[in-house]
Amino acid sequence: MDNTTTLRQWFDRVDSEKTGSITATQLKSALAVGNLQFSLSIVQQMIRMYDFDRNGTMSFGEFVALNKFLTKAQRAFSDVERNRGYLLPDDVHEALGKIGFSLDSPAFYTVCESFDQKKDGRFRLDDFISLCIFLQSARNLFNSFDTAKQGRVTLDLNQFVYCTANCRI
């Protein structure tokens, strides 16, 4: 999906009640039709990331922004999947690098473990996208605390709880 007309048609189909915006449940089932299985909480996270007017649903403009991110993740996945249909952890590391995430080993392996849905060390496109959505939300949240742009934040317990609750998948 990379042209506006196709996106518009897709969006309008998903917006079955013609409200001009789509909900997390609608988005989840629409992605499932394309064989991408996401948990509702990941889909809610997708919406939160691009819900610029903070109304809890996704307008077409917000959806275009989300789609741009999804396309980027999808390209990184395709670049390294070598027609197997899945990524191994090393490939995940390489693909994440392509979209600008460089994690150290403890962070990387912890994230991999959380998003390896079937616990078989294989990351399908939906696993990989979920992982990217999580990392992007974590980065956005981190940046919102790192106002001095020092790559480091100090949190009190309330802020820490706020962060973990926000990133919980």
Ligand SMILES: [Ca+2]
């Ligand atoms: Ca919105």
